[in-house]
Amino acid sequence: MPEVRVSLSCRHAPPKAASTSTSRSFALGLLLACACASKGESTASETEPPPAVSETACPEYVAAICTEAGEPSRxxxxxxxxxxxxxxxxxxxxxEQLDYAKQKIAARSDLCQDVVNRLCADVGESTRACQLVRSDLAALETHECQALDDAYAEVLGELRELEASLRPLSQADQLALVAGEPPALGPADAPITVVLFSDFECPYCATAAKLVPAIHGKHGDEVRVVFRQFPLSFHPHARPAAEAALAAHAQGQFWAYHDRLFEAQHAFDRASLETHAAALGLDMTAFREALDGSVYAQAVDSDAALGRRLGVDGTPSMFINGIRVADPTDLASVEATIEQARQAQ
Known part of the structure; x- marks a missing residue:
């Protein structure tokens, strides 16, 4: 069954990418079918020189298919x-056989549209889960829509779970997200608060980390970004890196240290952690004592426990004024949630 995916995140081994041959099978099938349909037409004129073929035939065919199926479609x-x-x-x-292609596209569209309409009717037309399904409609192939239909009850259950996870947090939970002295960028009284749960060894978290300067640069003091530690158990270096980052935070250098960790995700050994600290001019005696004594282990545990209580099960996970961001690695998704939070004020 096709996976209903909200965002790129570190939860388990990433799915294998679809093969090139599979992604192109639709177009090649149409082209071969059209060629075969014409191949059997034999006349006495075959001995005559073939008519000139316009060099624009291929662009014209692509334009016709894309107009019929939609530009984002597979x-x-x-x-x-x-x-x-x-x-x-x-x-x-x-x-010459374009009608055949149009019939195949129409058949695919009808099935996919029917499945999506039923899912949205059952999960709620106004829900974010429905919006995500509709946004993926153009990319679905006939066999994928058929698989969704065959496993309809299971897919619907996953969408309902997804919708529940996207509901805004309570006021108490929003306050818990910013309690204490977590690393933060922006004023404490900013009207928009972005809270990011992250793992320094997670590649998707490195992508999300690059959005922080863009968010802060665009919105300035309107937005405060708060960082929470969420090292995953299958990332053996994530916890030491998290503790090292908090040791840097204690010396006022969290964000610079944060950037260095994400820029060098291949180097998380103790020597590398110390090299980053020395490059930033940290007090190395205090830094080493913090790591040797696991001074910030409890703080890391507390962040992770808070995340789990609020439904975080992978990284990166992001909340904006208590609203969970569908895809924290996508700037457009983050900006849309910021606007949603702004409108809710």
Missing amino acids: ACQSTRHATEFMAPSACALAL
């Missing part, structure tokens, strides 16, 4: 890739 994208290897004469044959 049908459009795979056709665009496939025609890069087709002779203009083959594309001309495909254009």
